[in-house]
């Protein structure tokens with residue numbers, strides 16, 4: 001029996017009875033019922049009732065080449081028929097992870113040439129944490145095990161991912177994080193810059209918090225700094241231009257490894273293959289997942305810099321770590337085809353030279369002036385809209401986060417899927433968006449803002 005034989009109500013009842021959703025208040029979900037997305041094509045998703053929504057979030061920051069790509073289905077089918085699975089343990093390999101690794105080394109920053117696979121961004125960050133700590137152990141400095149991260153960072157939802165991340169609500173439920181991880185300030189000028197402080201100076205001050213944390217612990221105790229080049233789930237927080245070069249300088253000065261989490265920014269989102277290239281960073285590890293397969297298969301790739309891999313090879317000894325699905329042949333076949341499409345269609349260059357700048361201008365010209373909007377910002381095809389009660393004072397509506405949810409609900413009702421995080425609306429569309437799609441999105445968001453404003457005024 002296929003799902004078409006069920007009514008929406010029936011599907012919602014079964015969902016409520018048997019399916020525990022991620023990041024969900026299950027009591028609330030049972031009262032509201034889920035929206036069931038049944039199919040998708042190009043930039044649009046469709047629900048069980050036939051509503052068409054322009055997907056402003058590329059699924060969950062991942063469907064970079066858009067929906068309905070037969071080539072990816074065909075790549076998966078062909079690989080499943082030839083070899084659906086074999087592992088890469090015990091000195092074995094299969095062809096697709098081999099070829100994918102070569103491709104990733106070609107497009108990654110030049111000091112990054114090797115790849116460790118998993119199935120999710122969280123797994124890749126677990127690997128990254130284990131790897132940097134292992135690196136310092138085999139370098140003879142086991143006491144160098146502390147990792148510096150940032151408040152509001154999101155690095156996944158496993159125990160290591162949550163511990164690396166800086167989300168208070170997640171830490172509270174963890175009730176005991178992985179030790180020796182500390183969190184410093186985020187580079188979020190809109191709320192944290194001091195009156196009269198320039199973006200440049202604010203970026204340097206935010207970077208200085210990394211140096212302060214290193215000095216407080218002692219450089220001989222600090223293994224690495226980890227950061228998303230642009231904080232994603234925390235609200236598309238784009239650091240000032242002065243931030244990353246200074247963080248890199250500080251890490252080098254104190255011999256601290258630099259770990260980038262590019263689970264969102266990897267594979268074209270900021271107008272380069274990796275945001276490391278956008279910001280001119282030479283990291284020791286780059287965590288990637290999501291758009292590696294455009295979400296068509298679960299796959300993550302931890303890209304590892306030469307400094308770490310040469311030590312691993314020179315010192316030898318087993319790194320006791322890996323997953324059943326590390327280098328899954330089908331997922332890697334899909335990733336290869338996905339990267340080929342991104343390349344053939346010139347999507348990275350298009351984001352850098354055309355749609356990215358057009359998106360920035362459209363947000364500035366058509367959204368920033370709205371009474372509810374405190375700031376818009378974007379980089380490549382990744383943007384944020386700050387929702388405020390008062391543009392001049394940046395005062396927010398209470399309860400916190402409620403106004404953004406009101407905007408989001410109106411947006412969805414008007415055919416636009418976007419996300420609210422705190423008081424910020426976020427956008428991360430498929431890279432296949434054109435200028436016309438951006439125009440359509442701005443029109444729908446503008447309408448949602450008008451409707452939300454009318455509601456919020458009544459409160």
Ligand SMILES: Cc1ncc(COP(=O)(O)O)c(C=O)c1O
Pocket residue numbers: 119120121122123125154155156157228232233261262263264289290
């Ligand atoms: C920056 C970042 N790192 C890690 C993750 C975790 O990835 P996953 O949900 O695939 O475990 C996410 C997920 O959104 C992310 O945004």
